[in-house]
Amino acid sequence: MRFLSEDEIERTEFARVSKERAKSLKVKLDYRGAKNVGFKVRDPEKGTVRHVIYHSEKKEPQDWSCDCKWHATRGTFGKYCAHILAVHIFLNKMVEKNE
Numbered sequence: 291m292r293f294l295s296e297d298e299i300e301r302t303e304f305a306r307v308s309k310e311r312a313k314s315l316k317v318k319l320d321y322r323g324a325k326n327v328g329f330k331v332r333d334p335e336k337g338t339v340r341h342v343i344y345h346s347e348k349k350e351p352q353d354w355s356c357d358c359k360w361h362a363t364r365g366t367f368g369k370y371c372a373h374i375l376a377v378h379i380f381l382n383k384m385v386e387k388n389e
């Protein structure tokens with residue numbers, strides 16, 4: 291699975307608000323399929339849940355998608371929303387734990 295390291299997230303020019311928001315979101319692994327991996331991302335402040343999916347067969351950056359409005363309008367340009375960034379941060383933490 292391809293995901294950005296925390297360093298890359300810091301260095302890349304994502305909207306600063308997205309980076310800040312990503313840290314307050316709660317991520318859960320939803321399912322693991324043969325081609326896709328799904329995550330649920332909850333915003334404790336707004337009470338909303340978004341679904342982020344990793345598509346192993348798609349090319350970067352389309353291999354990550356989210357069902358939020360922000361991603362629907364900007365995702366085609368390869369921008370990541372706060373939900374996708376939150377999943378990347380979550381995956382970094384999982385890797386650290388397993389090492």
Ligand SMILES: [Zn+2]
Nearest residue numbers: 356358371373
């Ligand atoms: Zn999103």
